[in-house]
Amino acid sequence: MMTLSSDLLVLDGVDLAFGGVRALCGVDLAVAEGHTHAIIGPNGAGKSSLLNVISGLYRPDAGAITFAGERFAAMPLGDVARLGIARTFQNLALFPKMNVLENVVMGRTARARATFVENVLGLPRSRSEERENRERASAVVAFLNLQNVAHRLVGTLPYGLQKRVELGRALIAEPRLLLLDEPMAGMTAGEKVEMCRFIVDAKRAFRTTVVLIEHDVGIVMDLADRVVVLDYGRKIADGPPDVIRNDSAVIDAYIGVVHDERLEATAV
Amino acid sequence: MTFFVEVLVGGLLSGIMYSLVALGFVIIYKTTGVLNFAQGAMVLFAALTFVSLTEHSLPFVVALLVTLAVMVVLGWLIERFVMKPLVNQSSIVLFMATLGLSYIIEGVAQLAWGTEVHGLELGIPDTPTHIGSISLSTFDLVAAGIAGTMVAALTLFFRNTRTGLAFRAVADDQFAAIAVGLRVSRIWTAVWTLAGVVALVAGLLWGARLGVQFSLSTVVLKALPVLVLGGFDSIAGAIVGGLLIGAIEKVAEVYVGPLVGGGIESWIAYAVALAFLLIRPAGLFGQKTVVRV
Numbered sequence: 001m002m003t004l005s006s007d008l009l010v011l012d013g014v015d016l017a018f019g020g021v022r023a024l025c026g027v028d029l030a031v032a033e034g035h036t037h038a039i040i041g042p043n044g045a046g047k048s049s050l051l052n053v054i055s056g057l058y059r060p061d062a063g064a065i066t067f068a069g070e071r072f073a074a075m076p077l078g079d080v081a082r083l084g085i086a087r088t089f090q091n092l093a094l095f096p097k098m099n100v101l102e103n104v105v106m107g108r109t110a111r112a113r114a115t116f117v118e119n120v121l122g123l124p125r126s127r128s129e130e131r132e133n134r135e136r137a138s139a140v141v142a143f144l145n146l147q148n149v150a151h152r153l154v155g156t157l158p159y160g161l162q163k164r165v166e167l168g169r170a171l172i173a174e175p176r177l178l179l180l181d182e183p184m185a186g187m188t189a190g191e192k193v194e195m196c197r198f199i200v201d202a203k204r205a206f207r208t209t210v211v212l213i214e215h216d217v218g219i220v221m222d223l224a225d226r227v228v229v230l231d232y233g234r235k236i237a238d239g240p241p242d243v244i245r246n247d248s249a250v251i252d253a254y255i256g257v258v259h260d261e262r263l264e265a266t267a268v
Numbered sequence: 269m270t271f272f273v274e275v276l277v278g279g280l281l282s283g284i285m286y287s288l289v290a291l292g293f294v295i296i297y298k299t300t301g302v303l304n305f306a307q308g309a310m311v312l313f314a315a316l317t318f319v320s321l322t323e324h325s326l327p328f329v330v331a332l333l334v335t336l337a338v339m340v341v342l343g344w345l346i347e348r349f350v351m352k353p354l355v356n357q358s359s360i361v362l363f364m365a366t367l368g369l370s371y372i373i374e375g376v377a378q379l380a381w382g383t384e385v386h387g388l389e390l391g392i393p394d395t396p397t398h399i400g401s402i403s404l405s406t407f408d409l410v411a412a413g414i415a416g417t418m419v420a421a422l423t424l425f426f427r428n429t430r431t432g433l434a435f436r437a438v439a440d441d442q443f444a445a446i447a448v449g450l451r452v453s454r455i456w457t458a459v460w461t462l463a464g465v466v467a468l469v470a471g472l473l474w475g476a477r478l479g480v481q482f483s484l485s486t487v488v489l490k491a492l493p494v495l496v497l498g499g500f501d502s503i504a505g506a507i508v509g510g511l512l513i514g515a516i517e518k519v520a521e522v523y524v525g526p527l528v529g530g531g532i533e534s535w536i537a538y539a540v541a542l543a544f545l546l547i548r549p550a551g552l553f554g555q556k557t558v559v560r561v
Binding site: 055077078080081098102107109110119122130173 | 430431433443444445449450451
């Protein structure tokens with residue numbers, strides 16, 4: 001696959017199988033720095049698998065991943081955060097018994113310069129870093145409009161707010177690549193609109209590259225610079241939203257065989 | 269009345285000693301979800317290492333530092349060769365592993381330091397201290413002071429420091445901890461080391477009271493009712509549980525014992541724990557598990 005120097009993330013022929021089930025099948029992908037890529041496709045198409053390969057949770061059976069010019073057969077799980085990749089999860093992976101600020105602060109882990117020993121002994125570098133992290137966390141909490149719940153335990157918050165905390169924890173890392181796995185799943189219409197605005201603002205404020213999975217086609221068309229369509233583990237389309245919108249293979253696979261008006265209706 | 273207060277306070281003081289042992293369990297259980305049966309063996313190992321070093325005429329402080337270093341190495345070894353290979357195994361597997369570990373640690377201690385009973389002198393006077401009309405054991409008071417300081421320090425550590433926060437994060441959700449880039453195995457090593465340090469303090473205080481011998485490892489059995497009362501994952505619970513058990517033991521021994529022919533102190537703690545399990549299985553401070561059905 002042709003790789004432009006401006007591409008932050010490139011996947012080359014990634015294969016992934018679970019036993020007999022092929023979750024991903026020769027998937028190529030190139031994400032330009034600063035772009036928002038949306039991955040869409042029916043349930044079981046391999047969207048989450050793809051995100052898990054990028055974040056190191058799954059090890060592909062074949063193919064390669066290039067991130068920021070460095071080539072990997074599999075992303076190193078323990079180090080992805082330090083490479084500059086942050087993510088949110090479809091079913092949330094927060095620290096429920098810690099408060100909102102503490103959860104967000106944990107997102108800075110990968111950016112830490114102070115060593116373990118410095119932290120244990122509370123040496124100056126560790127302390128100034130901690131102060132800086134707290135300030136950043138307060139700023140992120142304010143940015144996401146979470147001030148009122150800053151000291152609440154995350155496990156006691158409604159689902160929509162938890163999703164926002166998880167976004168905050170990813171943002172505070174100032175990631176080069178932000179992976180969002182269905183950031184709006186299970187939200188009310190109002191919450192979706194709000195979340196959508198947060199993603200757009202965050203992208204501008206933190207100048208990050210985004211790869212997101214989303215079911216709501218309308219939101220995808222609004223947010224994404226480029227849309228990738230998966231079906232049965234294969235990439236069946238890849239292009240700007242307005243091209244994808246009219247791609248007949250996509251319409252067949254994703255929405256079923258329907259009229260254009262129906263697609264328009266879904267998109268609203 | 270004075271006599272009752274003496275009995276009660278004496279019980280509370282020895283209860284703090286139970287808390288100290290229970291604390292080692294809590295630290296590991298809280299962060300890794302492992303019920304570490306080897307905690308008693310670690311207590312014994314630490315005390316035996318220290319006492320043997322002082323018998324080889326090392327000065328107190330040097331022996332203490334060397335023992336500390338040994339406990340750090342032990343913590344690292346346990347993480348590297350027992351816990352890491354068993355990651356994601358069920359809790360019963362991990363529990364069995366610590367059971368095996370306790371025998372290995374005891375065996376190694378025996379090989380290295382022999383089996384005879386050692387006296388341990390910490391330089392704390394064992395004379396009664398008088399407060400008003402009450403007389404208390406000075407040793408117990410000092411021991412309680414040390415244990416109390418230890419508890420306060422650990423509580424502050426978990427609540428207020430960066431490392432404490434990282435410990436809590438790993439305890440809360442390992443998956444999320446890895447996602448934000450925490451080095452989980454490093455934290456586990458630190459947790460086991462910390463439990464080793466707590467074991468060292470407990471070993472010294474218990475060793476000074478009972479003599480350093482192999483039966484020292486059975487102090488874990490006294491920690492279990494404390495954990496049942498206080499909850500396995502609560503530092504505060506370990507303290508309150510220890511105080512309660514200590515007080516109940518002594519008061520029951522003195523006031524109820526004669527009615528049933530004595531010897532009540534050896535089993536009353538377990539009877540209380542059993543009763544407690546029926547009423548409040550999560551303990552006084554433990555996390556209640558809610559299962560969604």
